[in-house]
Amino acid sequence: QVQLQESGPRLVKPSETLSLTCTVSGLSINYYYWSWIRQRPGKGLEWIGYVYYTGSTEYNPSLKSRVSISVDTSKKQVSLKVTSVTAADTAVYYCARDHGNLADFWGQGTLVSVSS
Amino acid sequence: EIVLTQSPDLQSVTPGEKVTITCRASQSIDTRLHWYQQKPGQSPKLLIKYASQTFSGVPSRFSGSGSGTDFTLTINSLETEDAATYYCHQSSRFPFTFGPGTKVDLK
Numbered sequence: 001q002v003q004l005q006e007s008g009p010r011l012v013k014p015s016e017t018l019s020l021t022c023t024v025s026g027l028s029i030n031y032y033y034w035s036w037i038r039q040r041p042g043k044g045l046e047w048i049g050y051v052y053y054t055g056s057t058e059y060n061p062s063l064k065s066r067v068s069i070s071v072d073t074s075k076k077q078v079s080l081k082v083t084s085v086t087a088a089d090t091a092v093y094y095c096a097r098d099h100g101n102l103a104d105f106w107g108q109g110t111l112v113s114v115s116s
Numbered sequence: 117e118i119v120l121t122q123s124p125d126l127q128s129v130t131p132g133e134k135v136t137i138t139c140r141a142s143q144s145i146d147t148r149l150h151w152y153q154q155k156p157g158q159s160p161k162l163l164i165k166y167a168s169q170t171f172s173g174v175p176s177r178f179s180g181s182g183s184g185t186d187f188t189l190t191i192n193s194l195e196t197e198d199a200a201t202y203y204c205h206q207s208s209r210f211p212f213t214f215g216p217g218t219k220v221d222l223k
Contacts, residue, residue, distance in 0.1 A: 045152075045160065045203055045214040060211040061117075094159055101207035102150045104171065106159040 002026040004095050004107035012089075012114050018082040022095030022107060025076065029053055033098035034078040036069060038091040039109070046091075050098050051078060085114045118142050118206050120215035130223045135191040137218045139204035144184045148208035151180055151189045154217075155200045163202075164189060196222060 008020035022034065035050040049059035051069040059067050068081045078095055092111045096103035119142040129135055139149065147167035152160035162171045164180035167187055177192040191198055199222050204215040 044216050045205070047212040047214070058210055062211070100165070101148065101212075102162065102165055102205070103160075104162050104165075106161070109159050 002105050004097065004105060006093060006095055006107045006110040008110065008112070010110065010112060012085055012112060013116050014086055014114055015084055018085050018089060018112055018114070020080045020093055020110065020112070022078040023076060024078070027097070029071065029073050029076045034071060035096045035098045035103050036080045037094045037096060037103065039094070040091045048080070087114050090114045117211060118145060118209055118213055120204050120206055120213055122204060122215040122218045124218060126219045126221070128221055128223045129194050131194055131196055133194050135194050135220055137189045137202055139187045139189070139215050141185045141206060145206045145208035147183045148206055149182065149187045150205045150207065152203045152205060153200045154203065160203060194220070
């Protein structure tokens with residue numbers, strides 16, 4: 001059974017760093033890209049970026065200066081860090097497998113709120 | 117950045133009716149256009165990939181067409197479980213982008 005599970009703090013203070021982990025089970029982490037996508041409350045979807053299992057990355061320019069995505073193949077985990085967060089970073093964060101440049105399997109998502 | 121626009125924003129439909137949603141890209145994206153369905157509280161689910169290929173397990177009432185800048189998602193004979201928001205998504209150029217969504221609800 002394919003499962004992607006996002007985990008991490010649900011509340012982050014302004015100016016701090018948001019850190020999330022996606023644990024992959026039921027399929028190989030190798031030979032795929034792994035994406036992070038977010039959805040602000042009541043809004044549409046925003047592609048944050050992705051990482052290949054080798055570690056190479058591509059980011060959305062709108063977030064590139066603050067975002068880092070990494071992969072640990074031994075733990076079957078993909079990580080997301082967003083620095084200097086503001087209220088505008090409050091969103092549901094999804095990880096997804098990217099196969100052929102499209103996200104075919106998604107995690108359930110985790111809501112992260114930025115507030116003091 | 118490639119901008120995707122969808123129409124309509126909202127469509128109220130009676131079960132059994134046909135639904136047509138359009139997505140227009142700000143520049144040509146060949147067939148690198150995909151459609152997702154999202155229900156409240158759930159993650160998006162892939163319906164159609166590369167404009168017209170139905171994803172595994174998706175009911176045959178869902179179909180897609182188009183290339184270049186104009187694309188269509190069709191739901192033949194809507195069922196109550198199809199009430200959701202539908203998003204188009206392009207993977208032709210970075211950054212990948214999504215349309216604003218079309219909400220389909222039941223009359």
